[in-house]
Amino acid sequence: ERCGYPEVIYGLHKSAERILSASREILKLKTNVLISRINQEKANILITEFPDAFYCETAQIAYIGDFIQKFDSKLLIISAGTSDESVVKEAYYSALAFGLKPTxxxxxxxxxxxxxxxxxxELSQADCIIVAAGMEGALPSVVGGLTTAPIIAVPTSVGYxxxxxxxxxMMAMLSSCASGxxxxxxxxxxxxxxxxxxMIKTFEKK
Amino acid sequence: ERCGYPEVIYGLHKSAERILSASREILKLKTNVLISRINQEKANILITEFPDAFYCETAQIAYIGDFIQKFDSKLLIISAGTSDESVVKEAYYSALAFGLKPTxxxxxxxxxxxxxxxxxxELSQADCIIVAAGMEGALPSVVGGLTTAPIIAVPTSVGYxxxxxxxxxMMAMLSSCASGxxxxxxxxxxxxxxxxxxMIKTFEKK
Amino acid sequence: ERCGYPEVIYGLHKSAERILSASREILKLKTNVLISRINQEKANILITEFPDAFYCETAQIAYIGDFIQKFDSKLLIISAGTSDESVVKEAYYSALAFGLKPTxxxxxxxxxxxxxxxxxxELSQADCIIVAAGMEGALPSVVGGLTTAPIIAVPTSVGYxxxxxxxxxMMAMLSSCASGxxxxxxxxxxxxxxxxxxMIKTFEKK
Amino acid sequence: ERCGYPEVIYGLHKSAERILSASREILKLKTNVLISRINQEKANILITEFPDAFYCETAQIAYIGDFIQKFDSKLLIISAGTSDESVVKEAYYSALAFGLKPTxxxxxxxxxxxxxxxxxxELSQADCIIVAAGMEGALPSVVGGLTTAPIIAVPTSVGYxxxxxxxxxMMAMLSSCASGxxxxxxxxxxxxxxxxxxMIKTFEKK
Amino acid sequence: ERCGYPEVIYGLHKSAERILSASREILKLKTNVLISRINQEKANILITEFPDAFYCETAQIAYIGDFIQKFDSKLLIISAGTSDESVVKEAYYSALAFGLKPTxxxxxxxxxxxxxxxxxxELSQADCIIVAAGMEGALPSVVGGLTTAPIIAVPTSVGYxxxxxxxxxMMAMLSSCASGxxxxxxxxxxxxxxxxxxMIKTFEKK
Amino acid sequence: ERCGYPEVIYGLHKSAERILSASREILKLKTNVLISRINQEKANILITEFPDAFYCETAQIAYIGDFIQKFDSKLLIISAGTSDESVVKEAYYSALAFGLKPTxxxxxxxxxxxxxxxxxxELSQADCIIVAAGMEGALPSVVGGLTTAPIIAVPTSVGYxxxxxxxxxMMAMLSSCASGxxxxxxxxxxxxxxxxxxMIKTFEKK
Amino acid sequence: ERCGYPEVIYGLHKSAERILSASREILKLKTNVLISRINQEKANILITEFPDAFYCETAQIAYIGDFIQKFDSKLLIISAGTSDESVVKEAYYSALAFGLKPTxxxxxxxxxxxxxxxxxxELSQADCIIVAAGMEGALPSVVGGLTTAPIIAVPTSVGYxxxxxxxxxMMAMLSSCASGxxxxxxxxxxxxxxxxxxMIKTFEKK
Amino acid sequence: ERCGYPEVIYGLHKSAERILSASREILKLKTNVLISRINQEKANILITEFPDAFYCETAQIAYIGDFIQKFDSKLLIISAGTSDESVVKEAYYSALAFGLKPTxxxxxxxxxxxxxxxxxxELSQADCIIVAAGMEGALPSVVGGLTTAPIIAVPTSVGYxxxxxxxxxMMAMLSSCASGxxxxxxxxxxxxxxxxxxMIKTFEKK
Ligand SMILES: Nc1ncnc2c1ncn2[C@@H]1O[C@H](COP(=O)(O)O)[C@@H](O)[C@H]1O
Ligand SMILES: Nc1ncnc2c1ncn2[C@@H]1O[C@H](COP(=O)(O)O)[C@@H](O)[C@H]1O
Ligand SMILES: Nc1ncnc2c1ncn2[C@@H]1O[C@H](COP(=O)(O)O)[C@@H](O)[C@H]1O
Ligand SMILES: Nc1ncnc2c1ncn2[C@@H]1O[C@H](COP(=O)(O)O)[C@@H](O)[C@H]1O
Ligand SMILES: [Mg+2]
Ligand SMILES: [Mg+2]
Ligand SMILES: [Mg+2]
Ligand SMILES: [Mg+2]
Ligand SMILES: [Mg+2]
Ligand SMILES: [Mg+2]
Ligand SMILES: [Mg+2]
Ligand SMILES: [Mg+2]
Known part of the structure; x- marks a missing residue:
């Protein structure tokens, strides 16, 4: 555990065996394991050994452990279009695995x-908002004008x-006319x- | 006259003398002259010879001739911020010189x-909308969802x-999620x- | 219907089932459905359920509904080369589905x-011209000098x-020496x- | 006031008169005024009218109002080099004007x-850390591994x-191996x- | 003399003294000197020492020597707009100094x-055509379809x-649909x- | 025939049938046909109908007609590495089909x-030199200093x-320190x- | 042998046969052969003819010859993450084949x-350090501050x-705040x- | 002293006073001071206080201390053109201040x-070669084929x-066909x- 958070394996460039062995080692430490960017084929192998593991193909995320809510702050996750689904689901299940309370x-x-x-x-009651959008990436700017909550903008690769x-x-979001x-x-x-x-861990701890 | 429109001189890379001599030649043909990207200093020289010439420093536009409205269609010109002023004023005075009816x-x-x-x-009554914005350039996307009128998006260099x-x-506007x-x-x-x-000339003529 | 136009499904990142269910929902509202960027395989599944649906593989467009001309303005669509065919056919069948009269x-x-x-x-009689070109994208500039009609330039990815x-x-078309x-x-x-x-809907309505 | 924060004027492209008139209007509403990207020359004119105004040339920031701390959270602002000074001072005085408690x-x-x-x-006790760096922008990655606090990375234009x-x-910071x-x-x-x-306003309010 | 051509000094980054001393050394070898990218100020100093030197401010070219035609081939130099003048004049006076016969x-x-x-x-009679254009750079493509002569395309920085x-x-010219x-x-x-x-030296020699 | 040269079909985006029908039409006009960027599979279909057609897989070039030398000038084609082979062979067989005399x-x-x-x-005796190189593209610069012949530089995509x-x-070649x-x-x-x-056609004709 | 080093074949764009024939020719000269960027399939063919050849699939490197240490300097090779493995192993086996002593x-x-x-x-005792990193590429900067040894930074394509x-x-490493x-x-x-x-060959020779 | 080398001040963004105070502090530690990117004006102020300081305007380098050779290795510094002079002189005087022996x-x-x-x-006797070039940056590739010494390539901004x-x-040098x-x-x-x-410090120490 690098700095007090759950253990994460970035699965993209790793073979199924490598992900398995890394998972086994982490589990020995009684820590839950979150695996990102893991495809269906590798996930099948993982599930053979850990039949209770969670897997979402859209999000390309696997999780060995229980989803236990540890924080009360309201995390709102929104997207501009249905094509951004894989990205917001990656955010959603990561948040769940971290013990956050996402909508x-x-x-x-x-x-x-x-x-x-x-x-x-929903926007004005959120404590933190993740806003995903592709194409021109305008959604965070509009949301930024509607609320004073912290906003984390996620550019998606949807478009051509x-x-x-x-x-x-990404560049458009960084150039946003909405501050902060x-x-x-x-x-x-x-x-x-x-x-x-x-953010939530630091401030709820206080 | 290339294709039936007023004569335009792009003043940026031209000396005051060059602009003057080009203007004189055009005026012999009894055509009005629109000069774009002309600074105060060159404009002063122009006005010495043509005291009735119109000049707007913000828009960097000079015009020798009368502003006579020839078309009835409603042209709406809007901007995202006051920093886009030079661009929308260039659009506004050009439109006026073309005989259009801009707001x-x-x-x-x-x-x-x-x-x-x-x-x-104003948006729903316009026949054509010019939308200028800098930074993330989100304004045309939002306007595009509020109206079915034709929209011409102008990216501005405002930002850093x-x-x-x-x-x-510009890239963001071309990637807009609003169609057309x-x-x-x-x-x-x-x-x-x-x-x-x-657009207006073609369709009013019909 | 977002702003008074036919319902459109962008098919590229959607599964056949998703396209089908979205289509069914739209058709309940008695609106025609245009599906863009849909390949032969997905189209086959669509046609099994909607045998009267139109499909053009080159344009990657499907359409459930009748092509009924609603507007009289002359829309001319031209391309620089035969390699631009998929793009101009996407424009052509979209225009047909919108009730326009394209050539x-x-x-x-x-x-x-x-x-x-x-x-x-043909150029001088057109009320609106869509000009598609790849490589150096010079065609809209030349057409722009031959006619006063509105011109919509479509850069294509043809070239290397x-x-x-x-x-x-695209950058070349945006830098064109032909105005407007x-x-x-x-x-x-x-x-x-x-x-x-x-453009046509707004001006014919007047 | 757009969404509950102090009024801010972006001074870069505005003349001294424009900044003055905008400031007067805001002050009528009994709100304090923060002016960013304002140079010495324009600031001198501002100070003639508002002799109590604060001005920092390095930060290019002016402030009409009192610096009153409203929030208790510890905001740490750090930089990689002394050449990043103008950027961290812009952050520092903005934070002060917002009522935050920056170091x-x-x-x-x-x-x-x-x-x-x-x-x-200092790093482990901070509730929020702003990390500015130029050149290869490595500092936020290293800090990210040393603390679990929220980190806002500011790329600076220092380098060549x-x-x-x-x-x-900026691209390097967005590609960081440190998560979050x-x-x-x-x-x-x-x-x-x-x-x-x-962040601080939302969470302290709770 | 590197490979049989006149001696050329690229003046841009050199001081007047440096240009002078280099010129003196070359002239000792009884070779003519062509200096490109030399501004009026440096040219004045040059002319003080070499009162017979030719200088064209638009082209930023100086030449110490006689313009003697050595080749008969027809070199046509054309440009898209008057803003390209400095570039085509650089080409024109360089050609003259090389002994070519440019129009x-x-x-x-x-x-x-x-x-x-x-x-x-003029196009069909030329033995070689230099075509300069800025903006979208379409002129060489059109000329390429009108003639079988060799075409050297020069992109200019005119535009914004x-x-x-x-x-x-430049990229557009390299992507041209006209071959060769x-x-x-x-x-x-x-x-x-x-x-x-x-080209001309090699083929006239044969 | 666009401007007096052999007919060429760019095969990359065309189906075998399209290439075949285009070839048939051209051959009716008694012109030879050169097809570039045609892969083995499409070439096989072509050869079934035109068994005498030439095909080189490395160059991805097919040719229906006789290779008859029409010009005497020495065309030298050189490359920096064997990885540039497909490019120089495309040049070589095109040149042969054009009636040139390439080495x-x-x-x-x-x-x-x-x-x-x-x-x-070989370099000093050539009338025209095509120089292909990938990676840093330095070869044309060195050759440019060794000879006064015309040089056509071809950047290749070899490298990573x-x-x-x-x-x-390509950018490096355009920035070359060797003139012309x-x-x-x-x-x-x-x-x-x-x-x-x-070049050769124009000058040999004279 | 170009300049006193082992013969190397860049295998990426070469067929198995080409690699084989090149290898045979080099071996006639009694020189060892290092083949980089060679995949498993081509390596299998190579090994059929040279059963003693070394092959590492991760590094995509084959070597025909003995690994004989010729130099004593300590070469340290480090990476930021396990995803950089193929790159550091390419460095490692190349170094071994060159007779160096890598860790x-x-x-x-x-x-x-x-x-x-x-x-x-390990860092302070090394005579030369190869530092590979992907993403933001910060590792060489940090190492550069910990040691005075020569550092060769290798950017990897790990990231998205x-x-x-x-x-x-790569750009980040070139902009590093650590000198040299x-x-x-x-x-x-x-x-x-x-x-x-x-470096090592030159200095150990002295 | 960060890691055993002389103290360096990067003067570009620093005022003369700042450079002076930093210099005074370093000199208290009895370390020599090298100031890079310092212009004539600031250097004049420096020299008023430290009349023995060395300054080279072309290199924009100042040095307070004695140039004492500490290392025997032959460092060769070469450039492609005289326009690269400021860069190679920056290298030359830095090397002198470091105690190296540059030519x-x-x-x-x-x-x-x-x-x-x-x-x-000179090339074959050098222990280390710094090669500076602008434009297409081909010089290091050619030198790399002529010698087995370590080569440090410096791209310059000479060109347009x-x-x-x-x-x-820079990109061309990184893509060089010459290894190492x-x-x-x-x-x-x-x-x-x-x-x-x-390099030299590490290996001479051994
Ligand atoms: N989808 C992701 N995008 C970016 N970083 C990730 C992602 N998933 C995991 N990581 C980070 O990658 C690190 C694990 O890398 P590794 O040691 O290569 O498995 C973890 O510390 C995570 O912070
Ligand atoms: N080929 C296309 N290119 C760009 N936008 C499209 C295309 N086809 C459909 N759209 C737009 O995409 C929207 C539908 O997106 P979705 O709701 O994801 O199906 C529609 O409102 C259309 O305006
Ligand atoms: N490999 C190539 N690269 C660039 N242009 C080519 C190539 N092969 C053929 N062409 C050009 O493409 C044109 C034929 O295009 P098309 O009519 O689409 O077959 C010909 O006039 C050729 O000048
Ligand atoms: N011309 C230069 N280019 C890049 N880095 C430099 C240059 N001159 C000095 N430096 C580095 O900048 C550091 C000093 O930066 P500073 O503390 O801002 O003066 C020193 O450690 C040098 O390594
Ligand atoms: Mg939607
Ligand atoms: Mg505003
Ligand atoms: Mg064609
Ligand atoms: Mg520092
Ligand atoms: Mg013109
Ligand atoms: Mg070779
Ligand atoms: Mg790691
Ligand atoms: Mg030179």
């Missing part, structure tokens, strides 16, 4: 403001052409949940 | 939605760092007015 | 001016090396047709 | 680890050549303080 | 095809925003003339 | 100067990382041969 | 400083999004070992 | 191979257009000298 609302894109405005209460695989989205947004890497739902954890 | 509303940025929504009527002198803004937006070059208020002219 | 002429590239000039009449998957083409062109995203035939719809 | 420690660059490690206590005016630094960092725009000390405000 | 025609941009087509004879200081123009164009660096009129010299 | 020498990279210098005679799929190579080089698109062996054809 | 320590990333600091002795396939990492680091291409473990060889 | 030879660009080859002896202020040069080159930041003569110091 997920999808498809609140700025080209259909009425849908977003229908959730004004001028979108530059999410680079345009902070941004994580493209498609980094895990990192956004972790940023929320840093 | 200008500034500072409707998406981080303060209430201001934008206060102009819902990740904004990349307007390139991020079309985009002109960074800070190109003149081009946006010209695109409106192409 | 498609391909392979008018600027390295063979005679072919383009042979269509001068310095073409940067269409980014060079407006540009949509790379390969975005659908968006170009939608921009034409915004 | 500033400069010159903790990763090429001299001993200096950073000497401040381990491959540094690309801070773009490399979030990033603001290049040189955006104000935005970092504002992100801290969002 | 210069300006302002043949593709948005005004009639002007270009009026010069069809999406033009990226000529990079878009070759391209030199942005604003490199000298290099284009030198490429013509390589 | 091909491979693997003369600048890190092994002795090999290059061993071919000094900082090479940026040939973009670095001209450059074609990345991997564009066909275009280089065509540029040589333009 | 490899993995997973010393800066987000876990304690692990790095645990190897302080803002990492830009290692370009961000030098950098090789992305994933270029071989090049790093070769740079170490140049 | 400087300028203007050995690859377009004039004979000049480079004339220094073959496609040179991208040295980025092209390592690269420092653009114009970083100081860093190159420091890399040489790391």
């Amino acid at each position: 997920l609302i999808q498809d609140l894109g700025v080209a259909g403001l009425h849908r977003l405005l229908a959730y004004k209460d 052409g001028a979108n530059m695989e999410g680079v345009t989205t 947004l902070s941004v994580v890497n493209i498609d980094n739902g895990f990192g956004a949940a972790y940023a929320a954890l840093r | 200008l509303i500034q500072d409707l940025g998406v981080a303060g939605l209430h201001r934008l929504l206060a102009y819902k009527d 760092g990740a904004n990349m002198e307007g390139v991020t803004t 937006l079309s985009v002109v070059n960074i800070d190109n208020g003149f081009g946006a007015a010209y695109a409106a002219l192409r | 498609l002429i391909q392979d008018l590239g600027v390295a063979g001016l005679h072919r383009l000039l042979a269509y001068k009449d 090396g310095a073409n940067m998957e269409g980014v060079t083409t 062109l407006s540009v949509v995203n790379i390969d975005n035939g659908f968006g170009a047709a939608y921009a034409a719809l915004r | 500033l420690i400069q010159d903790l660059g990763v090429a001299g680890l001993h200096r950073l490690l000497a401040y381990k206590d 050549g491959a540094n690309m005016e801070g773009v490399t630094t 960092l979030s990033v603001v725009n290049i040189d955006n000390g104000f935005g970092a303080a504002y992100a801290a405000l969002r | 210069l025609i300006q302002d043949l941009g593709v948005a005004g095809l009639h002007r270009l087509l009026a010069y069809k004879d 925003g999406a033009n990226m200081e000529g990079v878009t123009t 164009l070759s391209v030199v660096n942005i604003d490199n009129g000298f290099g284009a003339a030198y490429a013509a010299l390589r | 091909l020498i491979q693997d003369l990279g600048v890190a092994g100067l002795h090999r290059l210098l061993a071919y000094k005679d 990382g900082a090479n940026m799929e040939g973009v670095t190579t 080089l001209s450059v074609v698109n990345i991997d564009n062996g066909f275009g280089a041969a065509y540029a040589a054809l333009r | 490899l320590i993995q997973d010393l990333g800066v987000a876990g400083l304690h692990r790095l600091l645990a190897y302080k002795d 999004g803002a990492n830009m396939e290692g370009v961000t990492t 680091l030098s950098v090789v291409n992305i994933d270029n473990g071989f090049g790093a070992a070769y740079a170490a060889l140049r | 400087l030879i300028q203007d050995l660009g690859v377009a004039g191979l004979h000049r480079l080859l004339a220094y073959k002896d 257009g496609a040179n991208m202020e040295g980025v092209t040069t 080159l390592s690269v420092v930041n653009i114009d970083n003569g100081f860093g190159a000298a420091y890399a040489a110091l790391r």
